[in-house]
Amino acid sequence: xxxxxxxxxxxxxxxxxxxxxxxxxxxxxxxxxxxxxxxxxxxxxxxxxxxxxxxxxxxxxxxxxxxxxxxxxxxxxxxxxxxxxxxxxxxxxxxxxxxxxxxxxxxxxxxxxxxxxxxxxxxxxxxxxxxxxxxxxxxxxxxxxxxxxxxxxxxxxxxxxxxxxxxxxxxxxxxxxxxxxxxxxxxxxxxxxxxxxxxxxxxxxxxxxxxxxxxxxxxxxxxxxxxxxxxxxxxxxxxxxxxxxxxxxxxxxxxxxxxxxxxxxxxxxxxxxxxxxxxxxxxxxxxxxxxxxxxxxxxxxxxxxxxxxxxxxxxxxxxxxxxxxxxxxxxxxxxxxxxxxxx
Amino acid sequence: xxxxxxxxxxxxxxxxxxxxxxxxxxxxxxxxxxxxxxxxxxxxxxxxxxxxxxxxxxxxxxxxxxxxxxxxxxxxxxxxxxxxxxxxxxxxxxxxxxxxxxxxxxxxxxxxxxxxxxxxxxxxxxxxxxxxxxxxxxxxxxxxxxxxxxxxxxxxxxxxxxxxxxxxxxxxxxxxxxxxxxxxxxxxxxxxxxxxxxxxxxxxxxxxxxxxxxxxxxxxxxxxxxxxxxxxxxxxxxxxxxxxxxxxxxxxxxxxxxxxxxxxxxxxxxxxxxxxxxxxxxxxxxxxxxxxxxxxxxxxxxxxxxxxxxxxxxxxxxxxxxxxxx
Numbered sequence: 097x098x099x100x101x102x103x104x105x106x107x108x109x110x111x112x113x114x115x116x117x118x119x120x121x122x123x124x125x126x127x128x129x130x131x132x133x134x135x136x137x138x139x140x141x142x143x144x145x146x147x148x149x150x151x152x153x154x155x156x157x158x159x160x161x162x163x164x165x166x167x168x169x170x171x172x173x174x175x176x177x178x179x180x181x182x183x184x185x186x187x188x189x190x191x192x193x194x195x196x197x198x199x200x201x202x203x204x205x206x207x208x209x210x211x212x213x214x215x216x217x218x219x220x221x222x223x224x225x226x227x228x229x230x231x232x233x234x235x236x237x238x239x240x241x242x243x244x245x246x247x248x249x250x251x252x253x254x255x256x257x258x259x260x261x262x263x264x265x266x267x268x269x270x271x272x273x274x275x276x277x278x279x280x281x282x283x284x285x286x287x288x289x290x291x292x293x294x295x296x297x298x299x300x301x302x303x304x305x306x307x308x309x310x311x312x313x314x315x316x317x318x319x320x321x322x323x324x325x326x327x328x329x330x331x332x333x334x335x336x337x338x339x340x341x342x343x344x345x346x347x348x349x350x351x352x353x354x355x356x357x358x359x360x361x362x363x364x365x366x367x368x369x370x371x372x373x374x375x376x377x378x379x380x381x382x383x384x385x386x387x388x389x390x391x392x393x394x395x396x397x398x399x400x401x402x403x404x405x406x407x408x409x410x411x412x413x414x415x416x417x418x419x420x421x422x423x424x425x426x427x428x429x430x431x432x433x434x435x436x437x438x439x
Numbered sequence: 440x441x442x443x444x445x446x447x448x449x450x451x452x453x454x455x456x457x458x459x460x461x462x463x464x465x466x467x468x469x470x471x472x473x474x475x476x477x478x479x480x481x482x483x484x485x486x487x488x489x490x491x492x493x494x495x496x497x498x499x500x501x502x503x504x505x506x507x508x509x510x511x512x513x514x515x516x517x518x519x520x521x522x523x524x525x526x527x528x529x530x531x532x533x534x535x536x537x538x539x540x541x542x543x544x545x546x547x548x549x550x551x552x553x554x555x556x557x558x559x560x561x562x563x564x565x566x567x568x569x570x571x572x573x574x575x576x577x578x579x580x581x582x583x584x585x586x587x588x589x590x591x592x593x594x595x596x597x598x599x600x601x602x603x604x605x606x607x608x609x610x611x612x613x614x615x616x617x618x619x620x621x622x623x624x625x626x627x628x629x630x631x632x633x634x635x636x637x638x639x640x641x642x643x644x645x646x647x648x649x650x651x652x653x654x655x656x657x658x659x660x661x662x663x664x665x666x667x668x669x670x671x672x673x674x675x676x677x678x679x680x681x682x683x684x685x686x687x688x689x690x691x692x693x694x695x696x697x698x699x700x701x702x703x704x705x706x707x708x709x710x711x712x713x714x715x716x717x718x719x720x721x722x723x724x725x726x727x728x729x730x731x732x733x734x735x736x737x738x739x740x741x742x743x744x745x746x747x748x749x750x751x752x753x754x755x756x757x758x759x760x761x762x763x764x765x
Binding site for chain 1: 581
């Protein structure tokens with residue numbers, strides 16, 4: 097594929113990028129407004145309106161940031177591996193973040209009971225655990241990459257790390273089963289949820305998402321070159337090793353932020369870039385910002401659905417993103433196949 | 440080459456900056472939370488309130504947060520354990536809501552006429568009730584408690600539910616919080632006395648060996664030392680055979696169960712067949728003529744609060760008076 101083909105994108109591009117961005121921004125504003133308006137409380141109650149809006153704004157920010165992080169990470173991972181079916185979980189950092197979060201849940205109970213860490217707010221331990229877990233996975237990935245720096249080895253190491261962390265998660269879950277209340281907390285984390293996002297979690301995740309998103313965009317042109325294949329990219333002057341290293345770092349940081357905000361929220365990194373490629377083309381300079389908006393919109397809308405679906409309690413966010421994401425992804429896949437869409 | 444090196448440096452600096460800012464946010468959160476104290480979890484000496492520097496009194500909850508003792512007239516319960524205690528100790532007009540599971544309880548009719556809601560997922564509805572105290576068992580999920588506190592609500596986390604000791608402790612804490620400390624103490628003492636009376640006639644004599652077991656799909660879950668199941672078995676006059684090797688809510692494999700081989704198995708209604716008709720587990724003494732599988736209503740057995748009393752009485756009757764019901 098030539099650079100001009102990348103610029104032009106697939107045959108499905110029908111609208112100028114400006115229109116697509118305007119549409120995404122308008123949809124984002126609409127989704128955010130909806131998220132602020134929809135809730136269990138009544139905004140007509142003047143004495144509680146501020147409190148309700150504050151809670152919804154924090155939840156909205158959490159959902160948007162998590163969606164943005166996952167969608168941008170999805171674009172990066174798909175560009176790096178030249179595979180539209182790749183999701184941010186393939187490099188193992190999602191599983192690392194998830195494992196770190198579960199360990200943090202266990203550690204919170206222990207720290208509270210023993211008073212070992214007096215004054216440490218327990219709600220900070222969970223996101224901190226996620227970030228540490230993802231960074232740990234990233235470290236392991238780099239240790240292997242030092243021995244043999246190759247995209248396939250990176251991919252396989254990612255799969256192995258995912259399998260390892262999932263096994264370790266299983267061990268943590270088995271420990272949590274010894275305490276009923278802990279097993280409930282671990283299960284809740286696995287289902288994905290942004291309803292409990294507060295200012296501290298936002299303050300921890302926001303720098304990771306903002307810096308990660310911005311720096312991801314600076315790798316857009318090199319990633320376009322990578323779409324032509326590693327050898328071709330190298331011949332065009334791309335520093336393939338450097339691209340690979342830093343793109344993996346930003347994928348790890350973005351997924352860590354997303355998991356620390358919403359737990360396991362699936363399908364965002366897979367569906368959103370897929371849905372937007374036909375509209376904005378394959379070029380990463382357009383796809384990354386469009387996916388940042390699209391991911392945010394997708395998760396915010398799913399979170400609104402969580403609130404409006406009837407039930408004694410809310411349907412978990414991870415369930416909704418899966419229920420919406422899986423059929424959407426299948427539809428996109430079939431549609432693109434019919435229209436000869438190729439990555 | 441120089442441009443490449445600059446890119447590497449910029450990325451490294453930005454990555455470090457992002458992680459550093461994120462870590463600072465966590466540490467800032469830690470310093471803001473420094474007013475918290477070591478929580479009053481089981482093992483602490485007392486549930487008596489402490490005196491603050493301004494002369495007021497306060498209790499410390501399971502998250503280490505101080506809750507001032509002052510008149511409360513709009514109490515909401517987000518805890519299944521606190522529901523019956525509030526009914527027993529507080530004036531009905533002082534209760535604004537019960538927990539989401541209150542209508543599903545065995546005695547759900549007693550909670551009619553008041554809203555029941557899940558404080559973890561219905562924060563806004565809870566705020567609309569304008570509670571001046573919310574009682575919860577956070578069960579390890581603390582972010583939503585912070586949300587409520589940030590919205591100005593006084594939240595008392597009763598902490599984990601580990602059986603009679605934690606429940607009795609919770610009863611006394613609720614008594615203090617709603618301004619009825621004496622009533623709370625009496626209710627707690629009565630509860631314990633009635634529990635102790637159930638198997639009092641056995642004295643120091645031999646007790647039948649038993650084990651709690653839940654059969655879910657292919658899994659065998661227990662409940663022993665450090666759980667309400669263990670306390671219920673013990674107060675019912677039984678010897679928990681799992682307590683020496685296990686604690687909490689262990690998951691057994693069939694071999695472990697055959698090794699423990701209790702004389703009695705306490706389980707939920709309908710589970711005897713799932714246990715005794717499952718291959719080698721039919722060899723358990725409890726499934727044979729000299730043992731027994733005591734089936735008790737699941738809601739009663741799973742109640743880690745007031746229901747422990749009824750559960751212990753029922754199990755004692757099944758184990759010692761009705762013979763080993765099989």
